[in-house]
Amino acid sequence: MKILNVDANHWTTLGLKKLLISGGYEFSSCTSFCKAKRILIDQSIDVMIIELKTEVDDIESSYAFLRLLQALYPRIRVLVLTEINDAALLNFFAHELKSVLFLTKKSSLASIVTTLQTLAEHKPNAFTRSGVPSLSLQEFNMLKWLARYSSQQDIALRVRLHNKTISHYKRSIYLKLNCENNVQFHHRLNQYGFNRVTVE
Numbered sequence: 001m002k003i004l005n006v007d008a009n010h011w012t013t014l015g016l017k018k019l020l021i022s023g024g025y026e027f028s029s030c031t032s033f034c035k036a037k038r039i040l041i042d043q044s045i046d047v048m049i050i051e052l053k054t055e056v057d058d059i060e061s062s063y064a065f066l067r068l069l070q071a072l073y074p075r076i077r078v079l080v081l082t083e084i085n086d087a088a089l090l091n092f093f094a095h096e097l098k099s100v101l102f103l104t105k106k107s108s109l110a111s112i113v114t115t116l117q118t119l120a121e122h123k124p125n126a127f128t129r130s131g132v133p134s135l136s137l138q139e140f141n142m143l144k145w146l147a148r149y150s151s152q153q154d155i156a157l158r159v160r161l162h163n164k165t166i167s168h169y170k171r172s173i174y175l176k177l178n179c180e181n182n183v184q185f186h187h188r189l190n191q192y193g194f195n196r197v198t199v200e
Helices: 013-023 033-042 059-073 087-096 109-120 136-146 152-159 163-176 180-189
Strands: 004-005 026-032 046-053 075-083 098-106
Touching: 004 013, 004 033, 004 098, 013 026, 013 046, 013 059, 026 033, 033 046, 033 059, 046 059, 046 109, 059 075, 059 087, 059 109, 059 136, 087 136, 098 109, 136 152, 136 163, 136 180, 152 163
Parallel strands: 004 026, 004 046, 046 075, 075 098
Antiparallel strands: none
């Protein structure tokens, strides 16, 4: 089995490389989605290991990469390691990306290897937290707009929706992410890699 690890800061590469190579796996690594795209053109990869959000990629670019990967290389299975534990956001990813499994970054090496074996057998089981609502695609797309603009009216003008629709999305997102106020919400957005930009 050929494994490609996309690891911006090499924390998983250091721990996994020795273990997987000694287990008979072929293991290579790169530092960005851009480099991973080049590798996928030249090599046949069975499983990819990526982080959901890194210092260089926010969750929106991770989602775009995973959608592209799923469309162009449907046989590649993906293991996503993440520190994000918001069930509504992870359920969104699980519903949208069927060939992806999620593990916490704090998972043991043994559980990562077991998950890789499951992925190699092409048996990804849907990771969802039952009873927890998922963000919709529209709500997920709204996250970047809510991070960039403080005014719902500005967002409404830019995305050509009514102000009340933006308000509805925002309330729904707050409920699903268990945010009680703007401070908590924008803290979450920063955790996801969305940096708030002040716009005049």
